[in-house]
Amino acid sequence: xxxxxxxxxxxxxIEQKWQTAxxxxxxxxxxxxxxxxxxxxxxMFPYPSGRIHMGHVRNYTMGDVVARYxxxxxxxxxxxxxxxxxxxxxxxxxxxxxxxxxxxxYGNIAVMxxxxxxxxxxxxxxxxxxxxDPEYYGQQQAMFIDMxxxxxxxxxxxxxxxxxxxxxxxxxxxxxxxKGWRSGADVERRELTQWFFKISDYSAELLxxxxxxxxxxxxxxxxxxxxxxxxxxxxxxxGAVNAPEGFDRIEVYTTRPDTLMGASFVGISPDHPLAxxxxxxxxxxxxxxxxxxxxxxxxxxxxxxxxKGFDTGIRVRHPFDDAWELPVYIxxxxxxxxxxxxxxxxxxxxxxxxxxxxxxxxxxxDVFFALDNDTPVDATAFVPPKTxxxxxxxxxxxxxxxxxxxxxxxxxxxxxxxxxGHGVTQYRLRDWGLSRQRYWGCPIPVVHCDACGVVxxxxxxxxxxxxxxxxxxxxxNPLDRHPTxxxxxxxxxxxxxxxxxxxxxxxxxxxxxxxxxxxPRADTPTDKAETDYWMNVDQYIGGIEHAIxxxxxxxxxxxxxxxxxxxxxxxxxxxxxxxxQGMVTHEIYMTLDDKGRxxxxxxxxxxxxxxxxxxxxxxxxxxxxxxxxKKNVVDPVNIINAFGADTARWFMLSDSPPERDVEWTSxxxxxxxxxxxxxxxxxxxxxxMGVDQPSDADTDLLRAMHHAIDAVTKAVxxxxxxKAIAELYAFTNTLxxxxxxxxxxxxxxxxxxxxxxxxVPHLAEDIWERLGGEGLVAQAPWPKADPAMLVAxxxxxxxxxxxxxxxxxxxxxxxxKEEVEKLALxxxxxxxxxxxxxxxxxxxxxxxxxxxxx
RNA sequence: GCGGGCGUGGCGGAAUGGUAGACGCAAGCGACUUAAAAUCGCUCGAGCCUUGCUCGUGCGGGUUCAAGUCCCGCCGCCCGCACCA
Numbered sequence: 001x002x003x004x005x006x007x008x009x010x011x012x013x014i015e016q017k018w019q020t021a022x023x024x025x026x027x028x029x030x031x032x033x034x035x036x037x038x039x040x041x042x043x044m045f046p047y048p049s050g051r052i053h054m055g056h057v058r059n060y061t062m063g064d065v066v067a068r069y070x071x072x073x074x075x076x077x078x079x080x081x082x083x084x085x086x087x088x089x090x091x092x093x094x095x096x097x098x099x100x101x102x103x104x105x106y107g108n109i110a111v112m113x114x115x116x117x118x119x120x121x122x123x124x125x126x127x128x129x130x131x132x133d134p135e136y137y138g139q140q141q142a143m144f145i146d147m148x149x150x151x152x153x154x155x156x157x158x159x160x161x162x163x164x165x166x167x168x169x170x171x172x173x174x175x176x177x178x179k180g181w182r183s184g185a186d187v188e189r190r191e192l193t194q195w196f197f198k199i200s201d202y203s204a205e206l207l208x209x210x211x212x213x214x215x216x217x218x219x220x221x222x223x224x225x226x227x228x229x230x231x232x233x234x235x236x237x238x239g240a241v242n243a244p245e246g247f248d249r250i251e252v253y254t255t256r257p258d259t260l261m262g263a264s265f266v267g268i269s270p271d272h273p274l275a276x277x278x279x280x281x282x283x284x285x286x287x288x289x290x291x292x293x294x295x296x297x298x299x300x301x302x303x304x305x306x307x308k309g310f311d312t313g314i315r316v317r318h319p320f321d322d323a324w325e326l327p328v329y330i331x332x333x334x335x336x337x338x339x340x341x342x343x344x345x346x347x348x349x350x351x352x353x354x355x356x357x358x359x360x361x362x363x364x365x366d367v368f369f370a371l372d373n374d375t376p377v378d379a380t381a382f383v384p385p386k387t388x389x390x391x392x393x394x395x396x397x398x399x400x401x402x403x404x405x406x407x408x409x410x411x412x413x414x415x416x417x418x419x420x421g422h423g424v425t426q427y428r429l430r431d432w433g434l435s436r437q438r439y440w441g442c443p444i445p446v447v448h449c450d451a452c453g454v455v456x457x458x459x460x461x462x463x464x465x466x467x468x469x470x471x472x473x474x475x476x477n478p479l480d481r482h483p484t485x486x487x488x489x490x491x492x493x494x495x496x497x498x499x500x501x502x503x504x505x506x507x508x509x510x511x512x513x514x515x516x517x518x519x520p521r522a523d524t525p526t527d528k529a530e531t532d533y534w535m536n537v538d539q540y541i542g543g544i545e546h547a548i549x550x551x552x553x554x555x556x557x558x559x560x561x562x563x564x565x566x567x568x569x570x571x572x573x574x575x576x577x578x579x580x581q582g583m584v585t586h587e588i589y590m591t592l593d594d595k596g597r598x599x600x601x602x603x604x605x606x607x608x609x610x611x612x613x614x615x616x617x618x619x620x621x622x623x624x625x626x627x628x629x630k631k632n633v634v635d636p637v638n639i640i641n642a643f644g645a646d647t648a649r650w651f652m653l654s655d656s657p658p659e660r661d662v663e664w665t666s667x668x669x670x671x672x673x674x675x676x677x678x679x680x681x682x683x684x685x686x687x688x689m690g691v692d693q694p695s696d697a698d699t700d701l702l703r704a705m706h707h708a709i710d711a712v713t714k715a716v717x718x719x720x721x722x723k724a725i726a727e728l729y730a731f732t733n734t735l736x737x738x739x740x741x742x743x744x745x746x747x748x749x750x751x752x753x754x755x756x757x758x759x760v761p762h763l764a765e766d767i768w769e770r771l772g773g774e775g776l777v778a779q780a781p782w783p784k785a786d787p788a789m790l791v792a793x794x795x796x797x798x799x800x801x802x803x804x805x806x807x808x809x810x811x812x813x814x815x816x817k818e819e820v821e822k823l824a825l826x827x828x829x830x831x832x833x834x835x836x837x838x839x840x841x842x843x844x845x846x847x848x849x850x851x852x853x854x
Numbered sequence: 855g856c857g858g859g860c861g862u863g864g865c866g867g868a869a870u871g872g873u874a875g876a877c878g879c880a881a882g883c884g885a886c887u888u889a890a891a892a893u894c895g896c897u898c899g900a901g902c903c904u905u906g907c908u909c910g911u912g913c914g915g916g917u918u919c920a921a922g923u924c925c926c927g928c929c930g931c932c933c934g935c936a937c938c939a
Contacts, residue, residue, distance in 0.1 A: 047939050087939065160937075171937040219858055223934075226857050299935050303855040333855095337936095352855090429936090436937065506939070544933060547858080552936095583932090625932090655866045655878065661932080663866070671879055674892090681893095722867070726877035733877095798873040803920045805873050843919055849872040853919050 009680035011644020015762040019120055027778050028122045030078040032533050039075035040534050041067040042514055044542030044550075045082045048108040048130070049089065052115045053626060054584040054664055055543075057636045058652040061759075062581060062721065063541050064121045065653065068758040069716050070538075071122070072782035078534050080517040081116070081123045083109050083130035086137075086441045086506045088171060094472040101440040102468065105132055115637055119645045120761055122778070127520045131509035136516065137442035138463025139525040140508065144445060145456045146564035152198050155454070158433050159271070159297055162190035166475035169437040172298050182475075189293040194435035195444060195502065199556045203228055203427035206555055215577035217659075220547045227548050229428025231255045234412050235340065236421020238266055238316035241325060244281075247274045250316055250328065253339030253426060257415060258407035259346035261394035262367035264357055266316055266328045267309065267343050271336035278312060278330075285310060285330065292332040299335075307356055308332045319420045320396065331356065337430050351381040367394045371401065432553060434505040439470060439478045441503030449490035449497040458491045464499070477501055510550055511557035514540075514574055515567060525566045535571040544580040544659075551578070579719055582661040583625045584652075586632040589618040600631035603666065604638065626664070634664050643673040646760035650676065653721040653759055675729070676763055679752070682736050683767045686749045689742030701740040704731055705748045706789035712755045713785065721759070728756060746771055751783050799824055800851040801833045809850070817844050824850045 022028060032038075043063040046056055060081075067079040083105075090101035109130055117125075129136050147153050161170040165183035169192075174181045199206075207228045210221045234257035237249040250266060268275055270292035278285040288310040295305045309329035318324035326344070333352065334343060347357035347364035354377065357364050366376050368390040384390060386404035398410030412423035435444065443464045445457040457464060467485045470478035479485060479501040490497040512525070518534040519527035542550075558574040561567040567574075589601040591611070605612050626633045639648045651672040656662035708731035715724035735748050750771050757764035757777045768777035792813055797820065799807040807829035811820055821844055824830060830839075833854050841853035 044939095049939090084939070089938085169937075172935095173938045175937095223858050227935085229857095297937085300855075303935090305855090433937080438937090505937070507936095510939085543939095544859080545939085546934095548934060549936065550939085657867080660860080660867090665866085665879080667879060668866075675878085678893090723877085726868075729877050796873090800872080800920070803872095803918095808873075841919055843872090845872060848870095849920085851872075851919055 009677040009763075011646055011676075011762065012641075014766045015118065015120060015645055018762045018765040019117070021765070021776065022120075022122075022778060025776065025779075027776065028077075028079065028124050029126060030080070030124045030534075031076060032530065033076040034533075036074060036076040038078065038534060039067075039070040039539075040078045040518075040537045041070065041539050042080065042517070042537045042541070044540070044546065045084050045510070045513060046112065047084045047087060047089070048105055048112055050108045050111065052112050052636055054634055054636055054652070055626065056116070057119065057648055058584055058658075058662065059541060059543075059581055060116070060119065060121050061649045061652050062579070062658055062719075063539075064119075064123075064649075064761075065716065065721060065758040066539050066541075067122045068761060068778065069782065071778070072754070072757070072780065074781065077122070078517070079121075079123055080127040080520075081121075081125065082128055082513055082517065082520075083112075083132075084506065084510050084513070085109065085130035085132040086503075086509055088438065088440070090440045091438060091472060098472075100468070100470075101472075102132070102466075105130070105440075118640050119636075119649065122761070127517055129516065129520050131442075131506070131513065132440070134463040134465045135521075136513075137509070138465075139516070139522075140442050140504070140512070141445040141457070141462050141464060142459055143512070143525050143561065143564060143566060144504070144508075145459060146566070147197070147560050148446075148456050150560075150564050152201075152560050152563065154196055154198065155193055156196060156431075157191045158194045158196075159189045160192055160194075160437070161297055162188045163475075164188055168475040168477075172296065175296050178294060178296060186294065187296070189297060192435075192437075194433050197432040197434055197556065197560070199432045199553070200427060200429055202556055202559055203230070203429045204425075205559070206429075206552065207427075209555070209573060213573060213575075213578075216575075217578060217580055220544075220551065220578060220580065223547045224552055227429065227552065231426050231428070232408065232412075233257065233339075233424060233426060234415055234421050235424045236319060236415060238319065238326070238344070240328075241315040241317060243274070243314050243316075243328075244277055247277065247314075250274065250342050251340040252342045252344050253424070254344060255426075256346060256349065256404075256408065257411035257421075258392075258395065258397070258404065259349050259367045260318075260320065260344070260411065261396055262346040262348050262365050263318065263326060263344045264347050264353075264362045264364060265309075265345045265360075266326050267331035267334050267345055267356075268328065269334040269336040269341040270330055270332060272330070272334075272341045274312075274314075274328075275330045285312065288330060292330075295332060302333060302335070305332060307352060307359070309356060309360060311360070319415075327362070329356075329360070338428060339426055347381065348377040349381055349383055351383065354379075354381040365394060368392045368404075368407075432505075432507075432556070434508055435502040436505055437477050437480075437501075438503055439466065439472075441506060442509060443479070444500045444502050444504055446500045447488055447490055447497045448500065449493060449495060451495055452490055452492040452497075454500075455490055455492045455497075461491070479503075507550060507553045508557070511554045512561060514554070515558070515561065515571070526561075528568070531567055531571060535567065535574065537575045539577045539579065540575040541579045541581060543583070547580065551575070579658070581658050582656070584664055585661050586626050586634060586664045587620050588630045588632040589620060591616060591618050602631050603634055625661075639669060643669060644676075644762070646676055646763050647673045650725065650760050654725040655722055657722050658719055675732075676760060678736070679732060679756070679767070680763065682732070683749055683753075683770055686735075686742070686745045687770050689745055691746070692742040694743065695739065695741040697738055697740040698744040701735065701738045701744050701748055703789050704734040704738075705751050706785045707731075708755060709751065709783045710785035710790055713782070716758065724755075725759065728752070728759075731755075753777055754780060754783050795847055797824075797847075798849055799827055799830060800849065801830065802853055803851060806830075806833070813847070817846060820844050820846070820850060824852065 041063050043059050067077050071077045085105050090105050093104045094101050161175050163170050163180035163183050165185040175187050180187055207230055233253055233255040235253045237251045240248045270289045279289045295301050309331040312328045314328040315325040345353035347354040348366045364377055389401055389403050391401050397414035398407050415421050445464045447455050449455055467482055486499045488497055488499050514537050515526050519530040559572045562569055562572045589606050591599050593599050610617050651669050708727055711727040712724045750773055753764045753767040764777050794810050795813045796808050796810045798805050807827050809823050830852050839852050843851040
């Protein structure tokens with residue numbers, strides 16, 4: 001090719017060329033190589049919604065930087081990709097547009113795979129799978145059966161959102177202001193028998209093991225810790241005065257037994273057995289409980305709802321005083337799932353209890369006061385930290401002045417000694433309900449037999465595949481109304497039986513895909529040789545929105561897989577390191593129509609704050625997460641077509657720290673494209689210089705090069721890709737201005753290509769080739785910084801006078817503290833400020849700063 | 855409501871308790887050009903009595919020789935809340 005043709009950066013040609021070269025050389029095929037250390041990089045796999053978006057580009061580019069960097073460091077890298085393919089949107093599409101969820105899903109996967117491949121990601125596509133492949137969910141069913149036998153799965157009643165018009169179960173997001181999203185009908189809470197994983201058996205372990213996850217963000221560990229919610233408290237029973245038969249004791253759980261003398265009422269959940277009993281016999285209770293059940297099933301809805309109670313008329317005796325009677329209320333904010341579903345209220349020291357007491361005219365006796373204040377509680381409860389010492393005026397155990405924590409322990413000890421209940425450790429974490437009354441999910445492989453009850457399927461009958469001949473022209477689960485699919489024989493007695501029609505929560509699918517990637521075609525869920533080599537995931541990357549549910553479920557599921565022999569014990573914490581990346585945002589463009597309704601416009605239709613088509617000015621709303629409804633989306637495909645994948649990748653990594661949100665701007669994308677073009681041109685210039693005689697400027701350039709190697713390496717290791725890119729800019733500027741010899745410049749440029757390769761792999765390959773690099777840069781070892789080239793001879797120290805910068809001195813890098821002090825005191829500004837007096841204090845931080853206090 | 859996080863120039867951001875604003879964008883000025891684009895060079899937190907000084911990291915306090923960084927109290931925005939993925 002001639003120089004003239006080469007003179008412009010043409011990403012489209014370059015990118016196609018190198019993607020083909022990588023594919024032919026099978027560079028990214030993961031190989032189990034006992035001679036090499038392994039490295040498993042995984043990004044949270046995408047839901048096949050139909051098109052990739054910039055969030056995907058950012059997520060996968062970050063993973064790709066790590067994968068390529070680790071490969072250059074000599075690791076055998078596993079970097080797979082798959083599809084989280086079950087879920088509601090496919091069924092919604094089938095209902096809205098006709099067609100079949102399967103066709104919609106696989107169609108989307110094909111489109112998205114085609115959109116993803118031009119990004120040049122170092123993915124081993126031979127391992128690709130979708131969770132809706134029967135080969136995948138069949139293995140999931142096999143594990144479900146193993147877990148059932150291992151006592152990790154059970155059935156119990158649980159509440160769902162029921163749409164009485166559509167006669168179907170709704171997801172929380174389908175309930176809008178208490179109404180069904182399609183029917184608009186008031187949603188009811190309804191109890192169904194459902195399948196559960198016994199994650200609560202692992203509450204303590206999942207909590208304790210968080211301490212070992214050193215390479216997880218502290219915030220995620222804290223969120224999980226709070227979610228699991230370990231608490232120490234007292235469980236005891238109030239004896240009822242006038243309760244219906246069978247309810248003469250009401251068990252309550254409290255984390256504040258020290259406030260027992262401040263009790264003013266007992267509250268029970270609307271789902272408490274006593275409430276249910278009363279509901280059947282008392283129309284007023286029934287009306288109240290029915291009202292409570294209109295509140296959604298989410299904790300958020302419950303907490304935000306107005307706190308209401310109903311006086312049952314039942315009275316209980318205080319455990320310390322037979323004459324002291326407390327009223328029993330049914331209260332809408334008490335959860336049946338937590339503790340015993342019943343509490344006692346101590347209004348003086350709990351704001352919610354106080355609001356409740358004030359609303360219903362109940363007393364609120366103070367139990368303790370602050371040491372310096374004894375104002376009785378009125379409208380604001382006194383809730384100091386448990387670690388703070390307070391003075392007990394209605395205490396019954398321990399010291400008069402003690403911390404809340406000490407008082408709780410003393411109260412538990414006192415109660416146990418006096419036969420009033422016992423200390424217990426509770427967890428907020430509830431068992432994982434996995435039943436979904438939907439078609440597009442993994443069928444739960446059990447059979448209902450009149451004689452044998454609920455029986456797991458035989459493994460040789462797996463996969464229990466979804467039937468294809470279903471329709472979505474009516475609401476509800478098509479499996480329920482399929483003419484033949486449910487019919488089967490009982491695996492136990494051989495009599496005719498019916499299949500379970502519930503399918504699994506899609507969180508089950510995503511709780512083990514990382515393990516399946518190690519042997520995606522195995523005819524067992526996992527293959528021991530492969531999991532032994534590849535597990536754990538060394539670096540997991542995804543959104544912070546998954547901080548709790550997905551990551552906690554995966555941690556549990558890995559343990560369940562260990563227990564059932566599908567993972568080695570060493571894999572019970574499957575993700576060694578976690579990184580949570582921020583979102584991609586964009587400003588929003590809006591106009592109003594003649595009726596004042598908001599109309600949103602795509603960024604590509606806007607120029608200089610005006611609509612391209614009509615010239616109408618648009619209102620610019622500050623950046624928000626890219627969403628279809630606000631139309632503030634930029635299609636990666638358009639960016640790749642216009643600027644190339646390397647520009648999209650580089651821009652997604654530059655500027656913003658990876659854990660924070662990044663705003664996509666067209667100016668930023670264009671600037672990136674220009675920069676990559678400059679690098680490309682610089683390479684041309686340097687290639688033309690060739691090998692020549694050394695120059696005086698060589699050392700400076702090579703020092704800058706080693707500094708860049710060191711800085712970029714550290715930045716990539718620390719996930720500070722924006723800083724790595726800032727260093728690459730700085731080094732590029734140095735190189736482009738350098739007067740060094742051609743020999744040195746070629747060395748520097750080749751190193752630049754290597755350092756850029758994880759971010760912009762296509763451009764890097766092209767530079768590498770033009771400068772005569774051996775093989776592919778994708779397979780070249782990572783450059784090493786020479787420590788001798790990193791140390792400077794002299795260092796400039798700022799001099800502060802009373803903490804404000806006033807001057808600076810340049811000293812030898814190895815100057816002693818005494819020498820620095822001497823030089824600092826001789827500095828003009830210091831001499832002037834001291835005016836002949838000795839300094840009151842002289843602080844020298846070697847290599848950093850000097851502070852003179854006058 | 856509860857749990858978690860974030861907040862620094864016109865913008866994205868940098869800064870082991872140690873020179874606030876690295877690096878980039880935008881803008882301005884200049885060079886080149888018939889011209890524009892591209893490219894290259896310079897300037898770029900605010901104010902002032904401009905060799906320098908004062909103020910400045912959401913707001914109000916505090917600790918320290920020294921605070922964007924640590925502590926206390928607020929405000930705003932974002933994520934999660936168990937059937938969205």
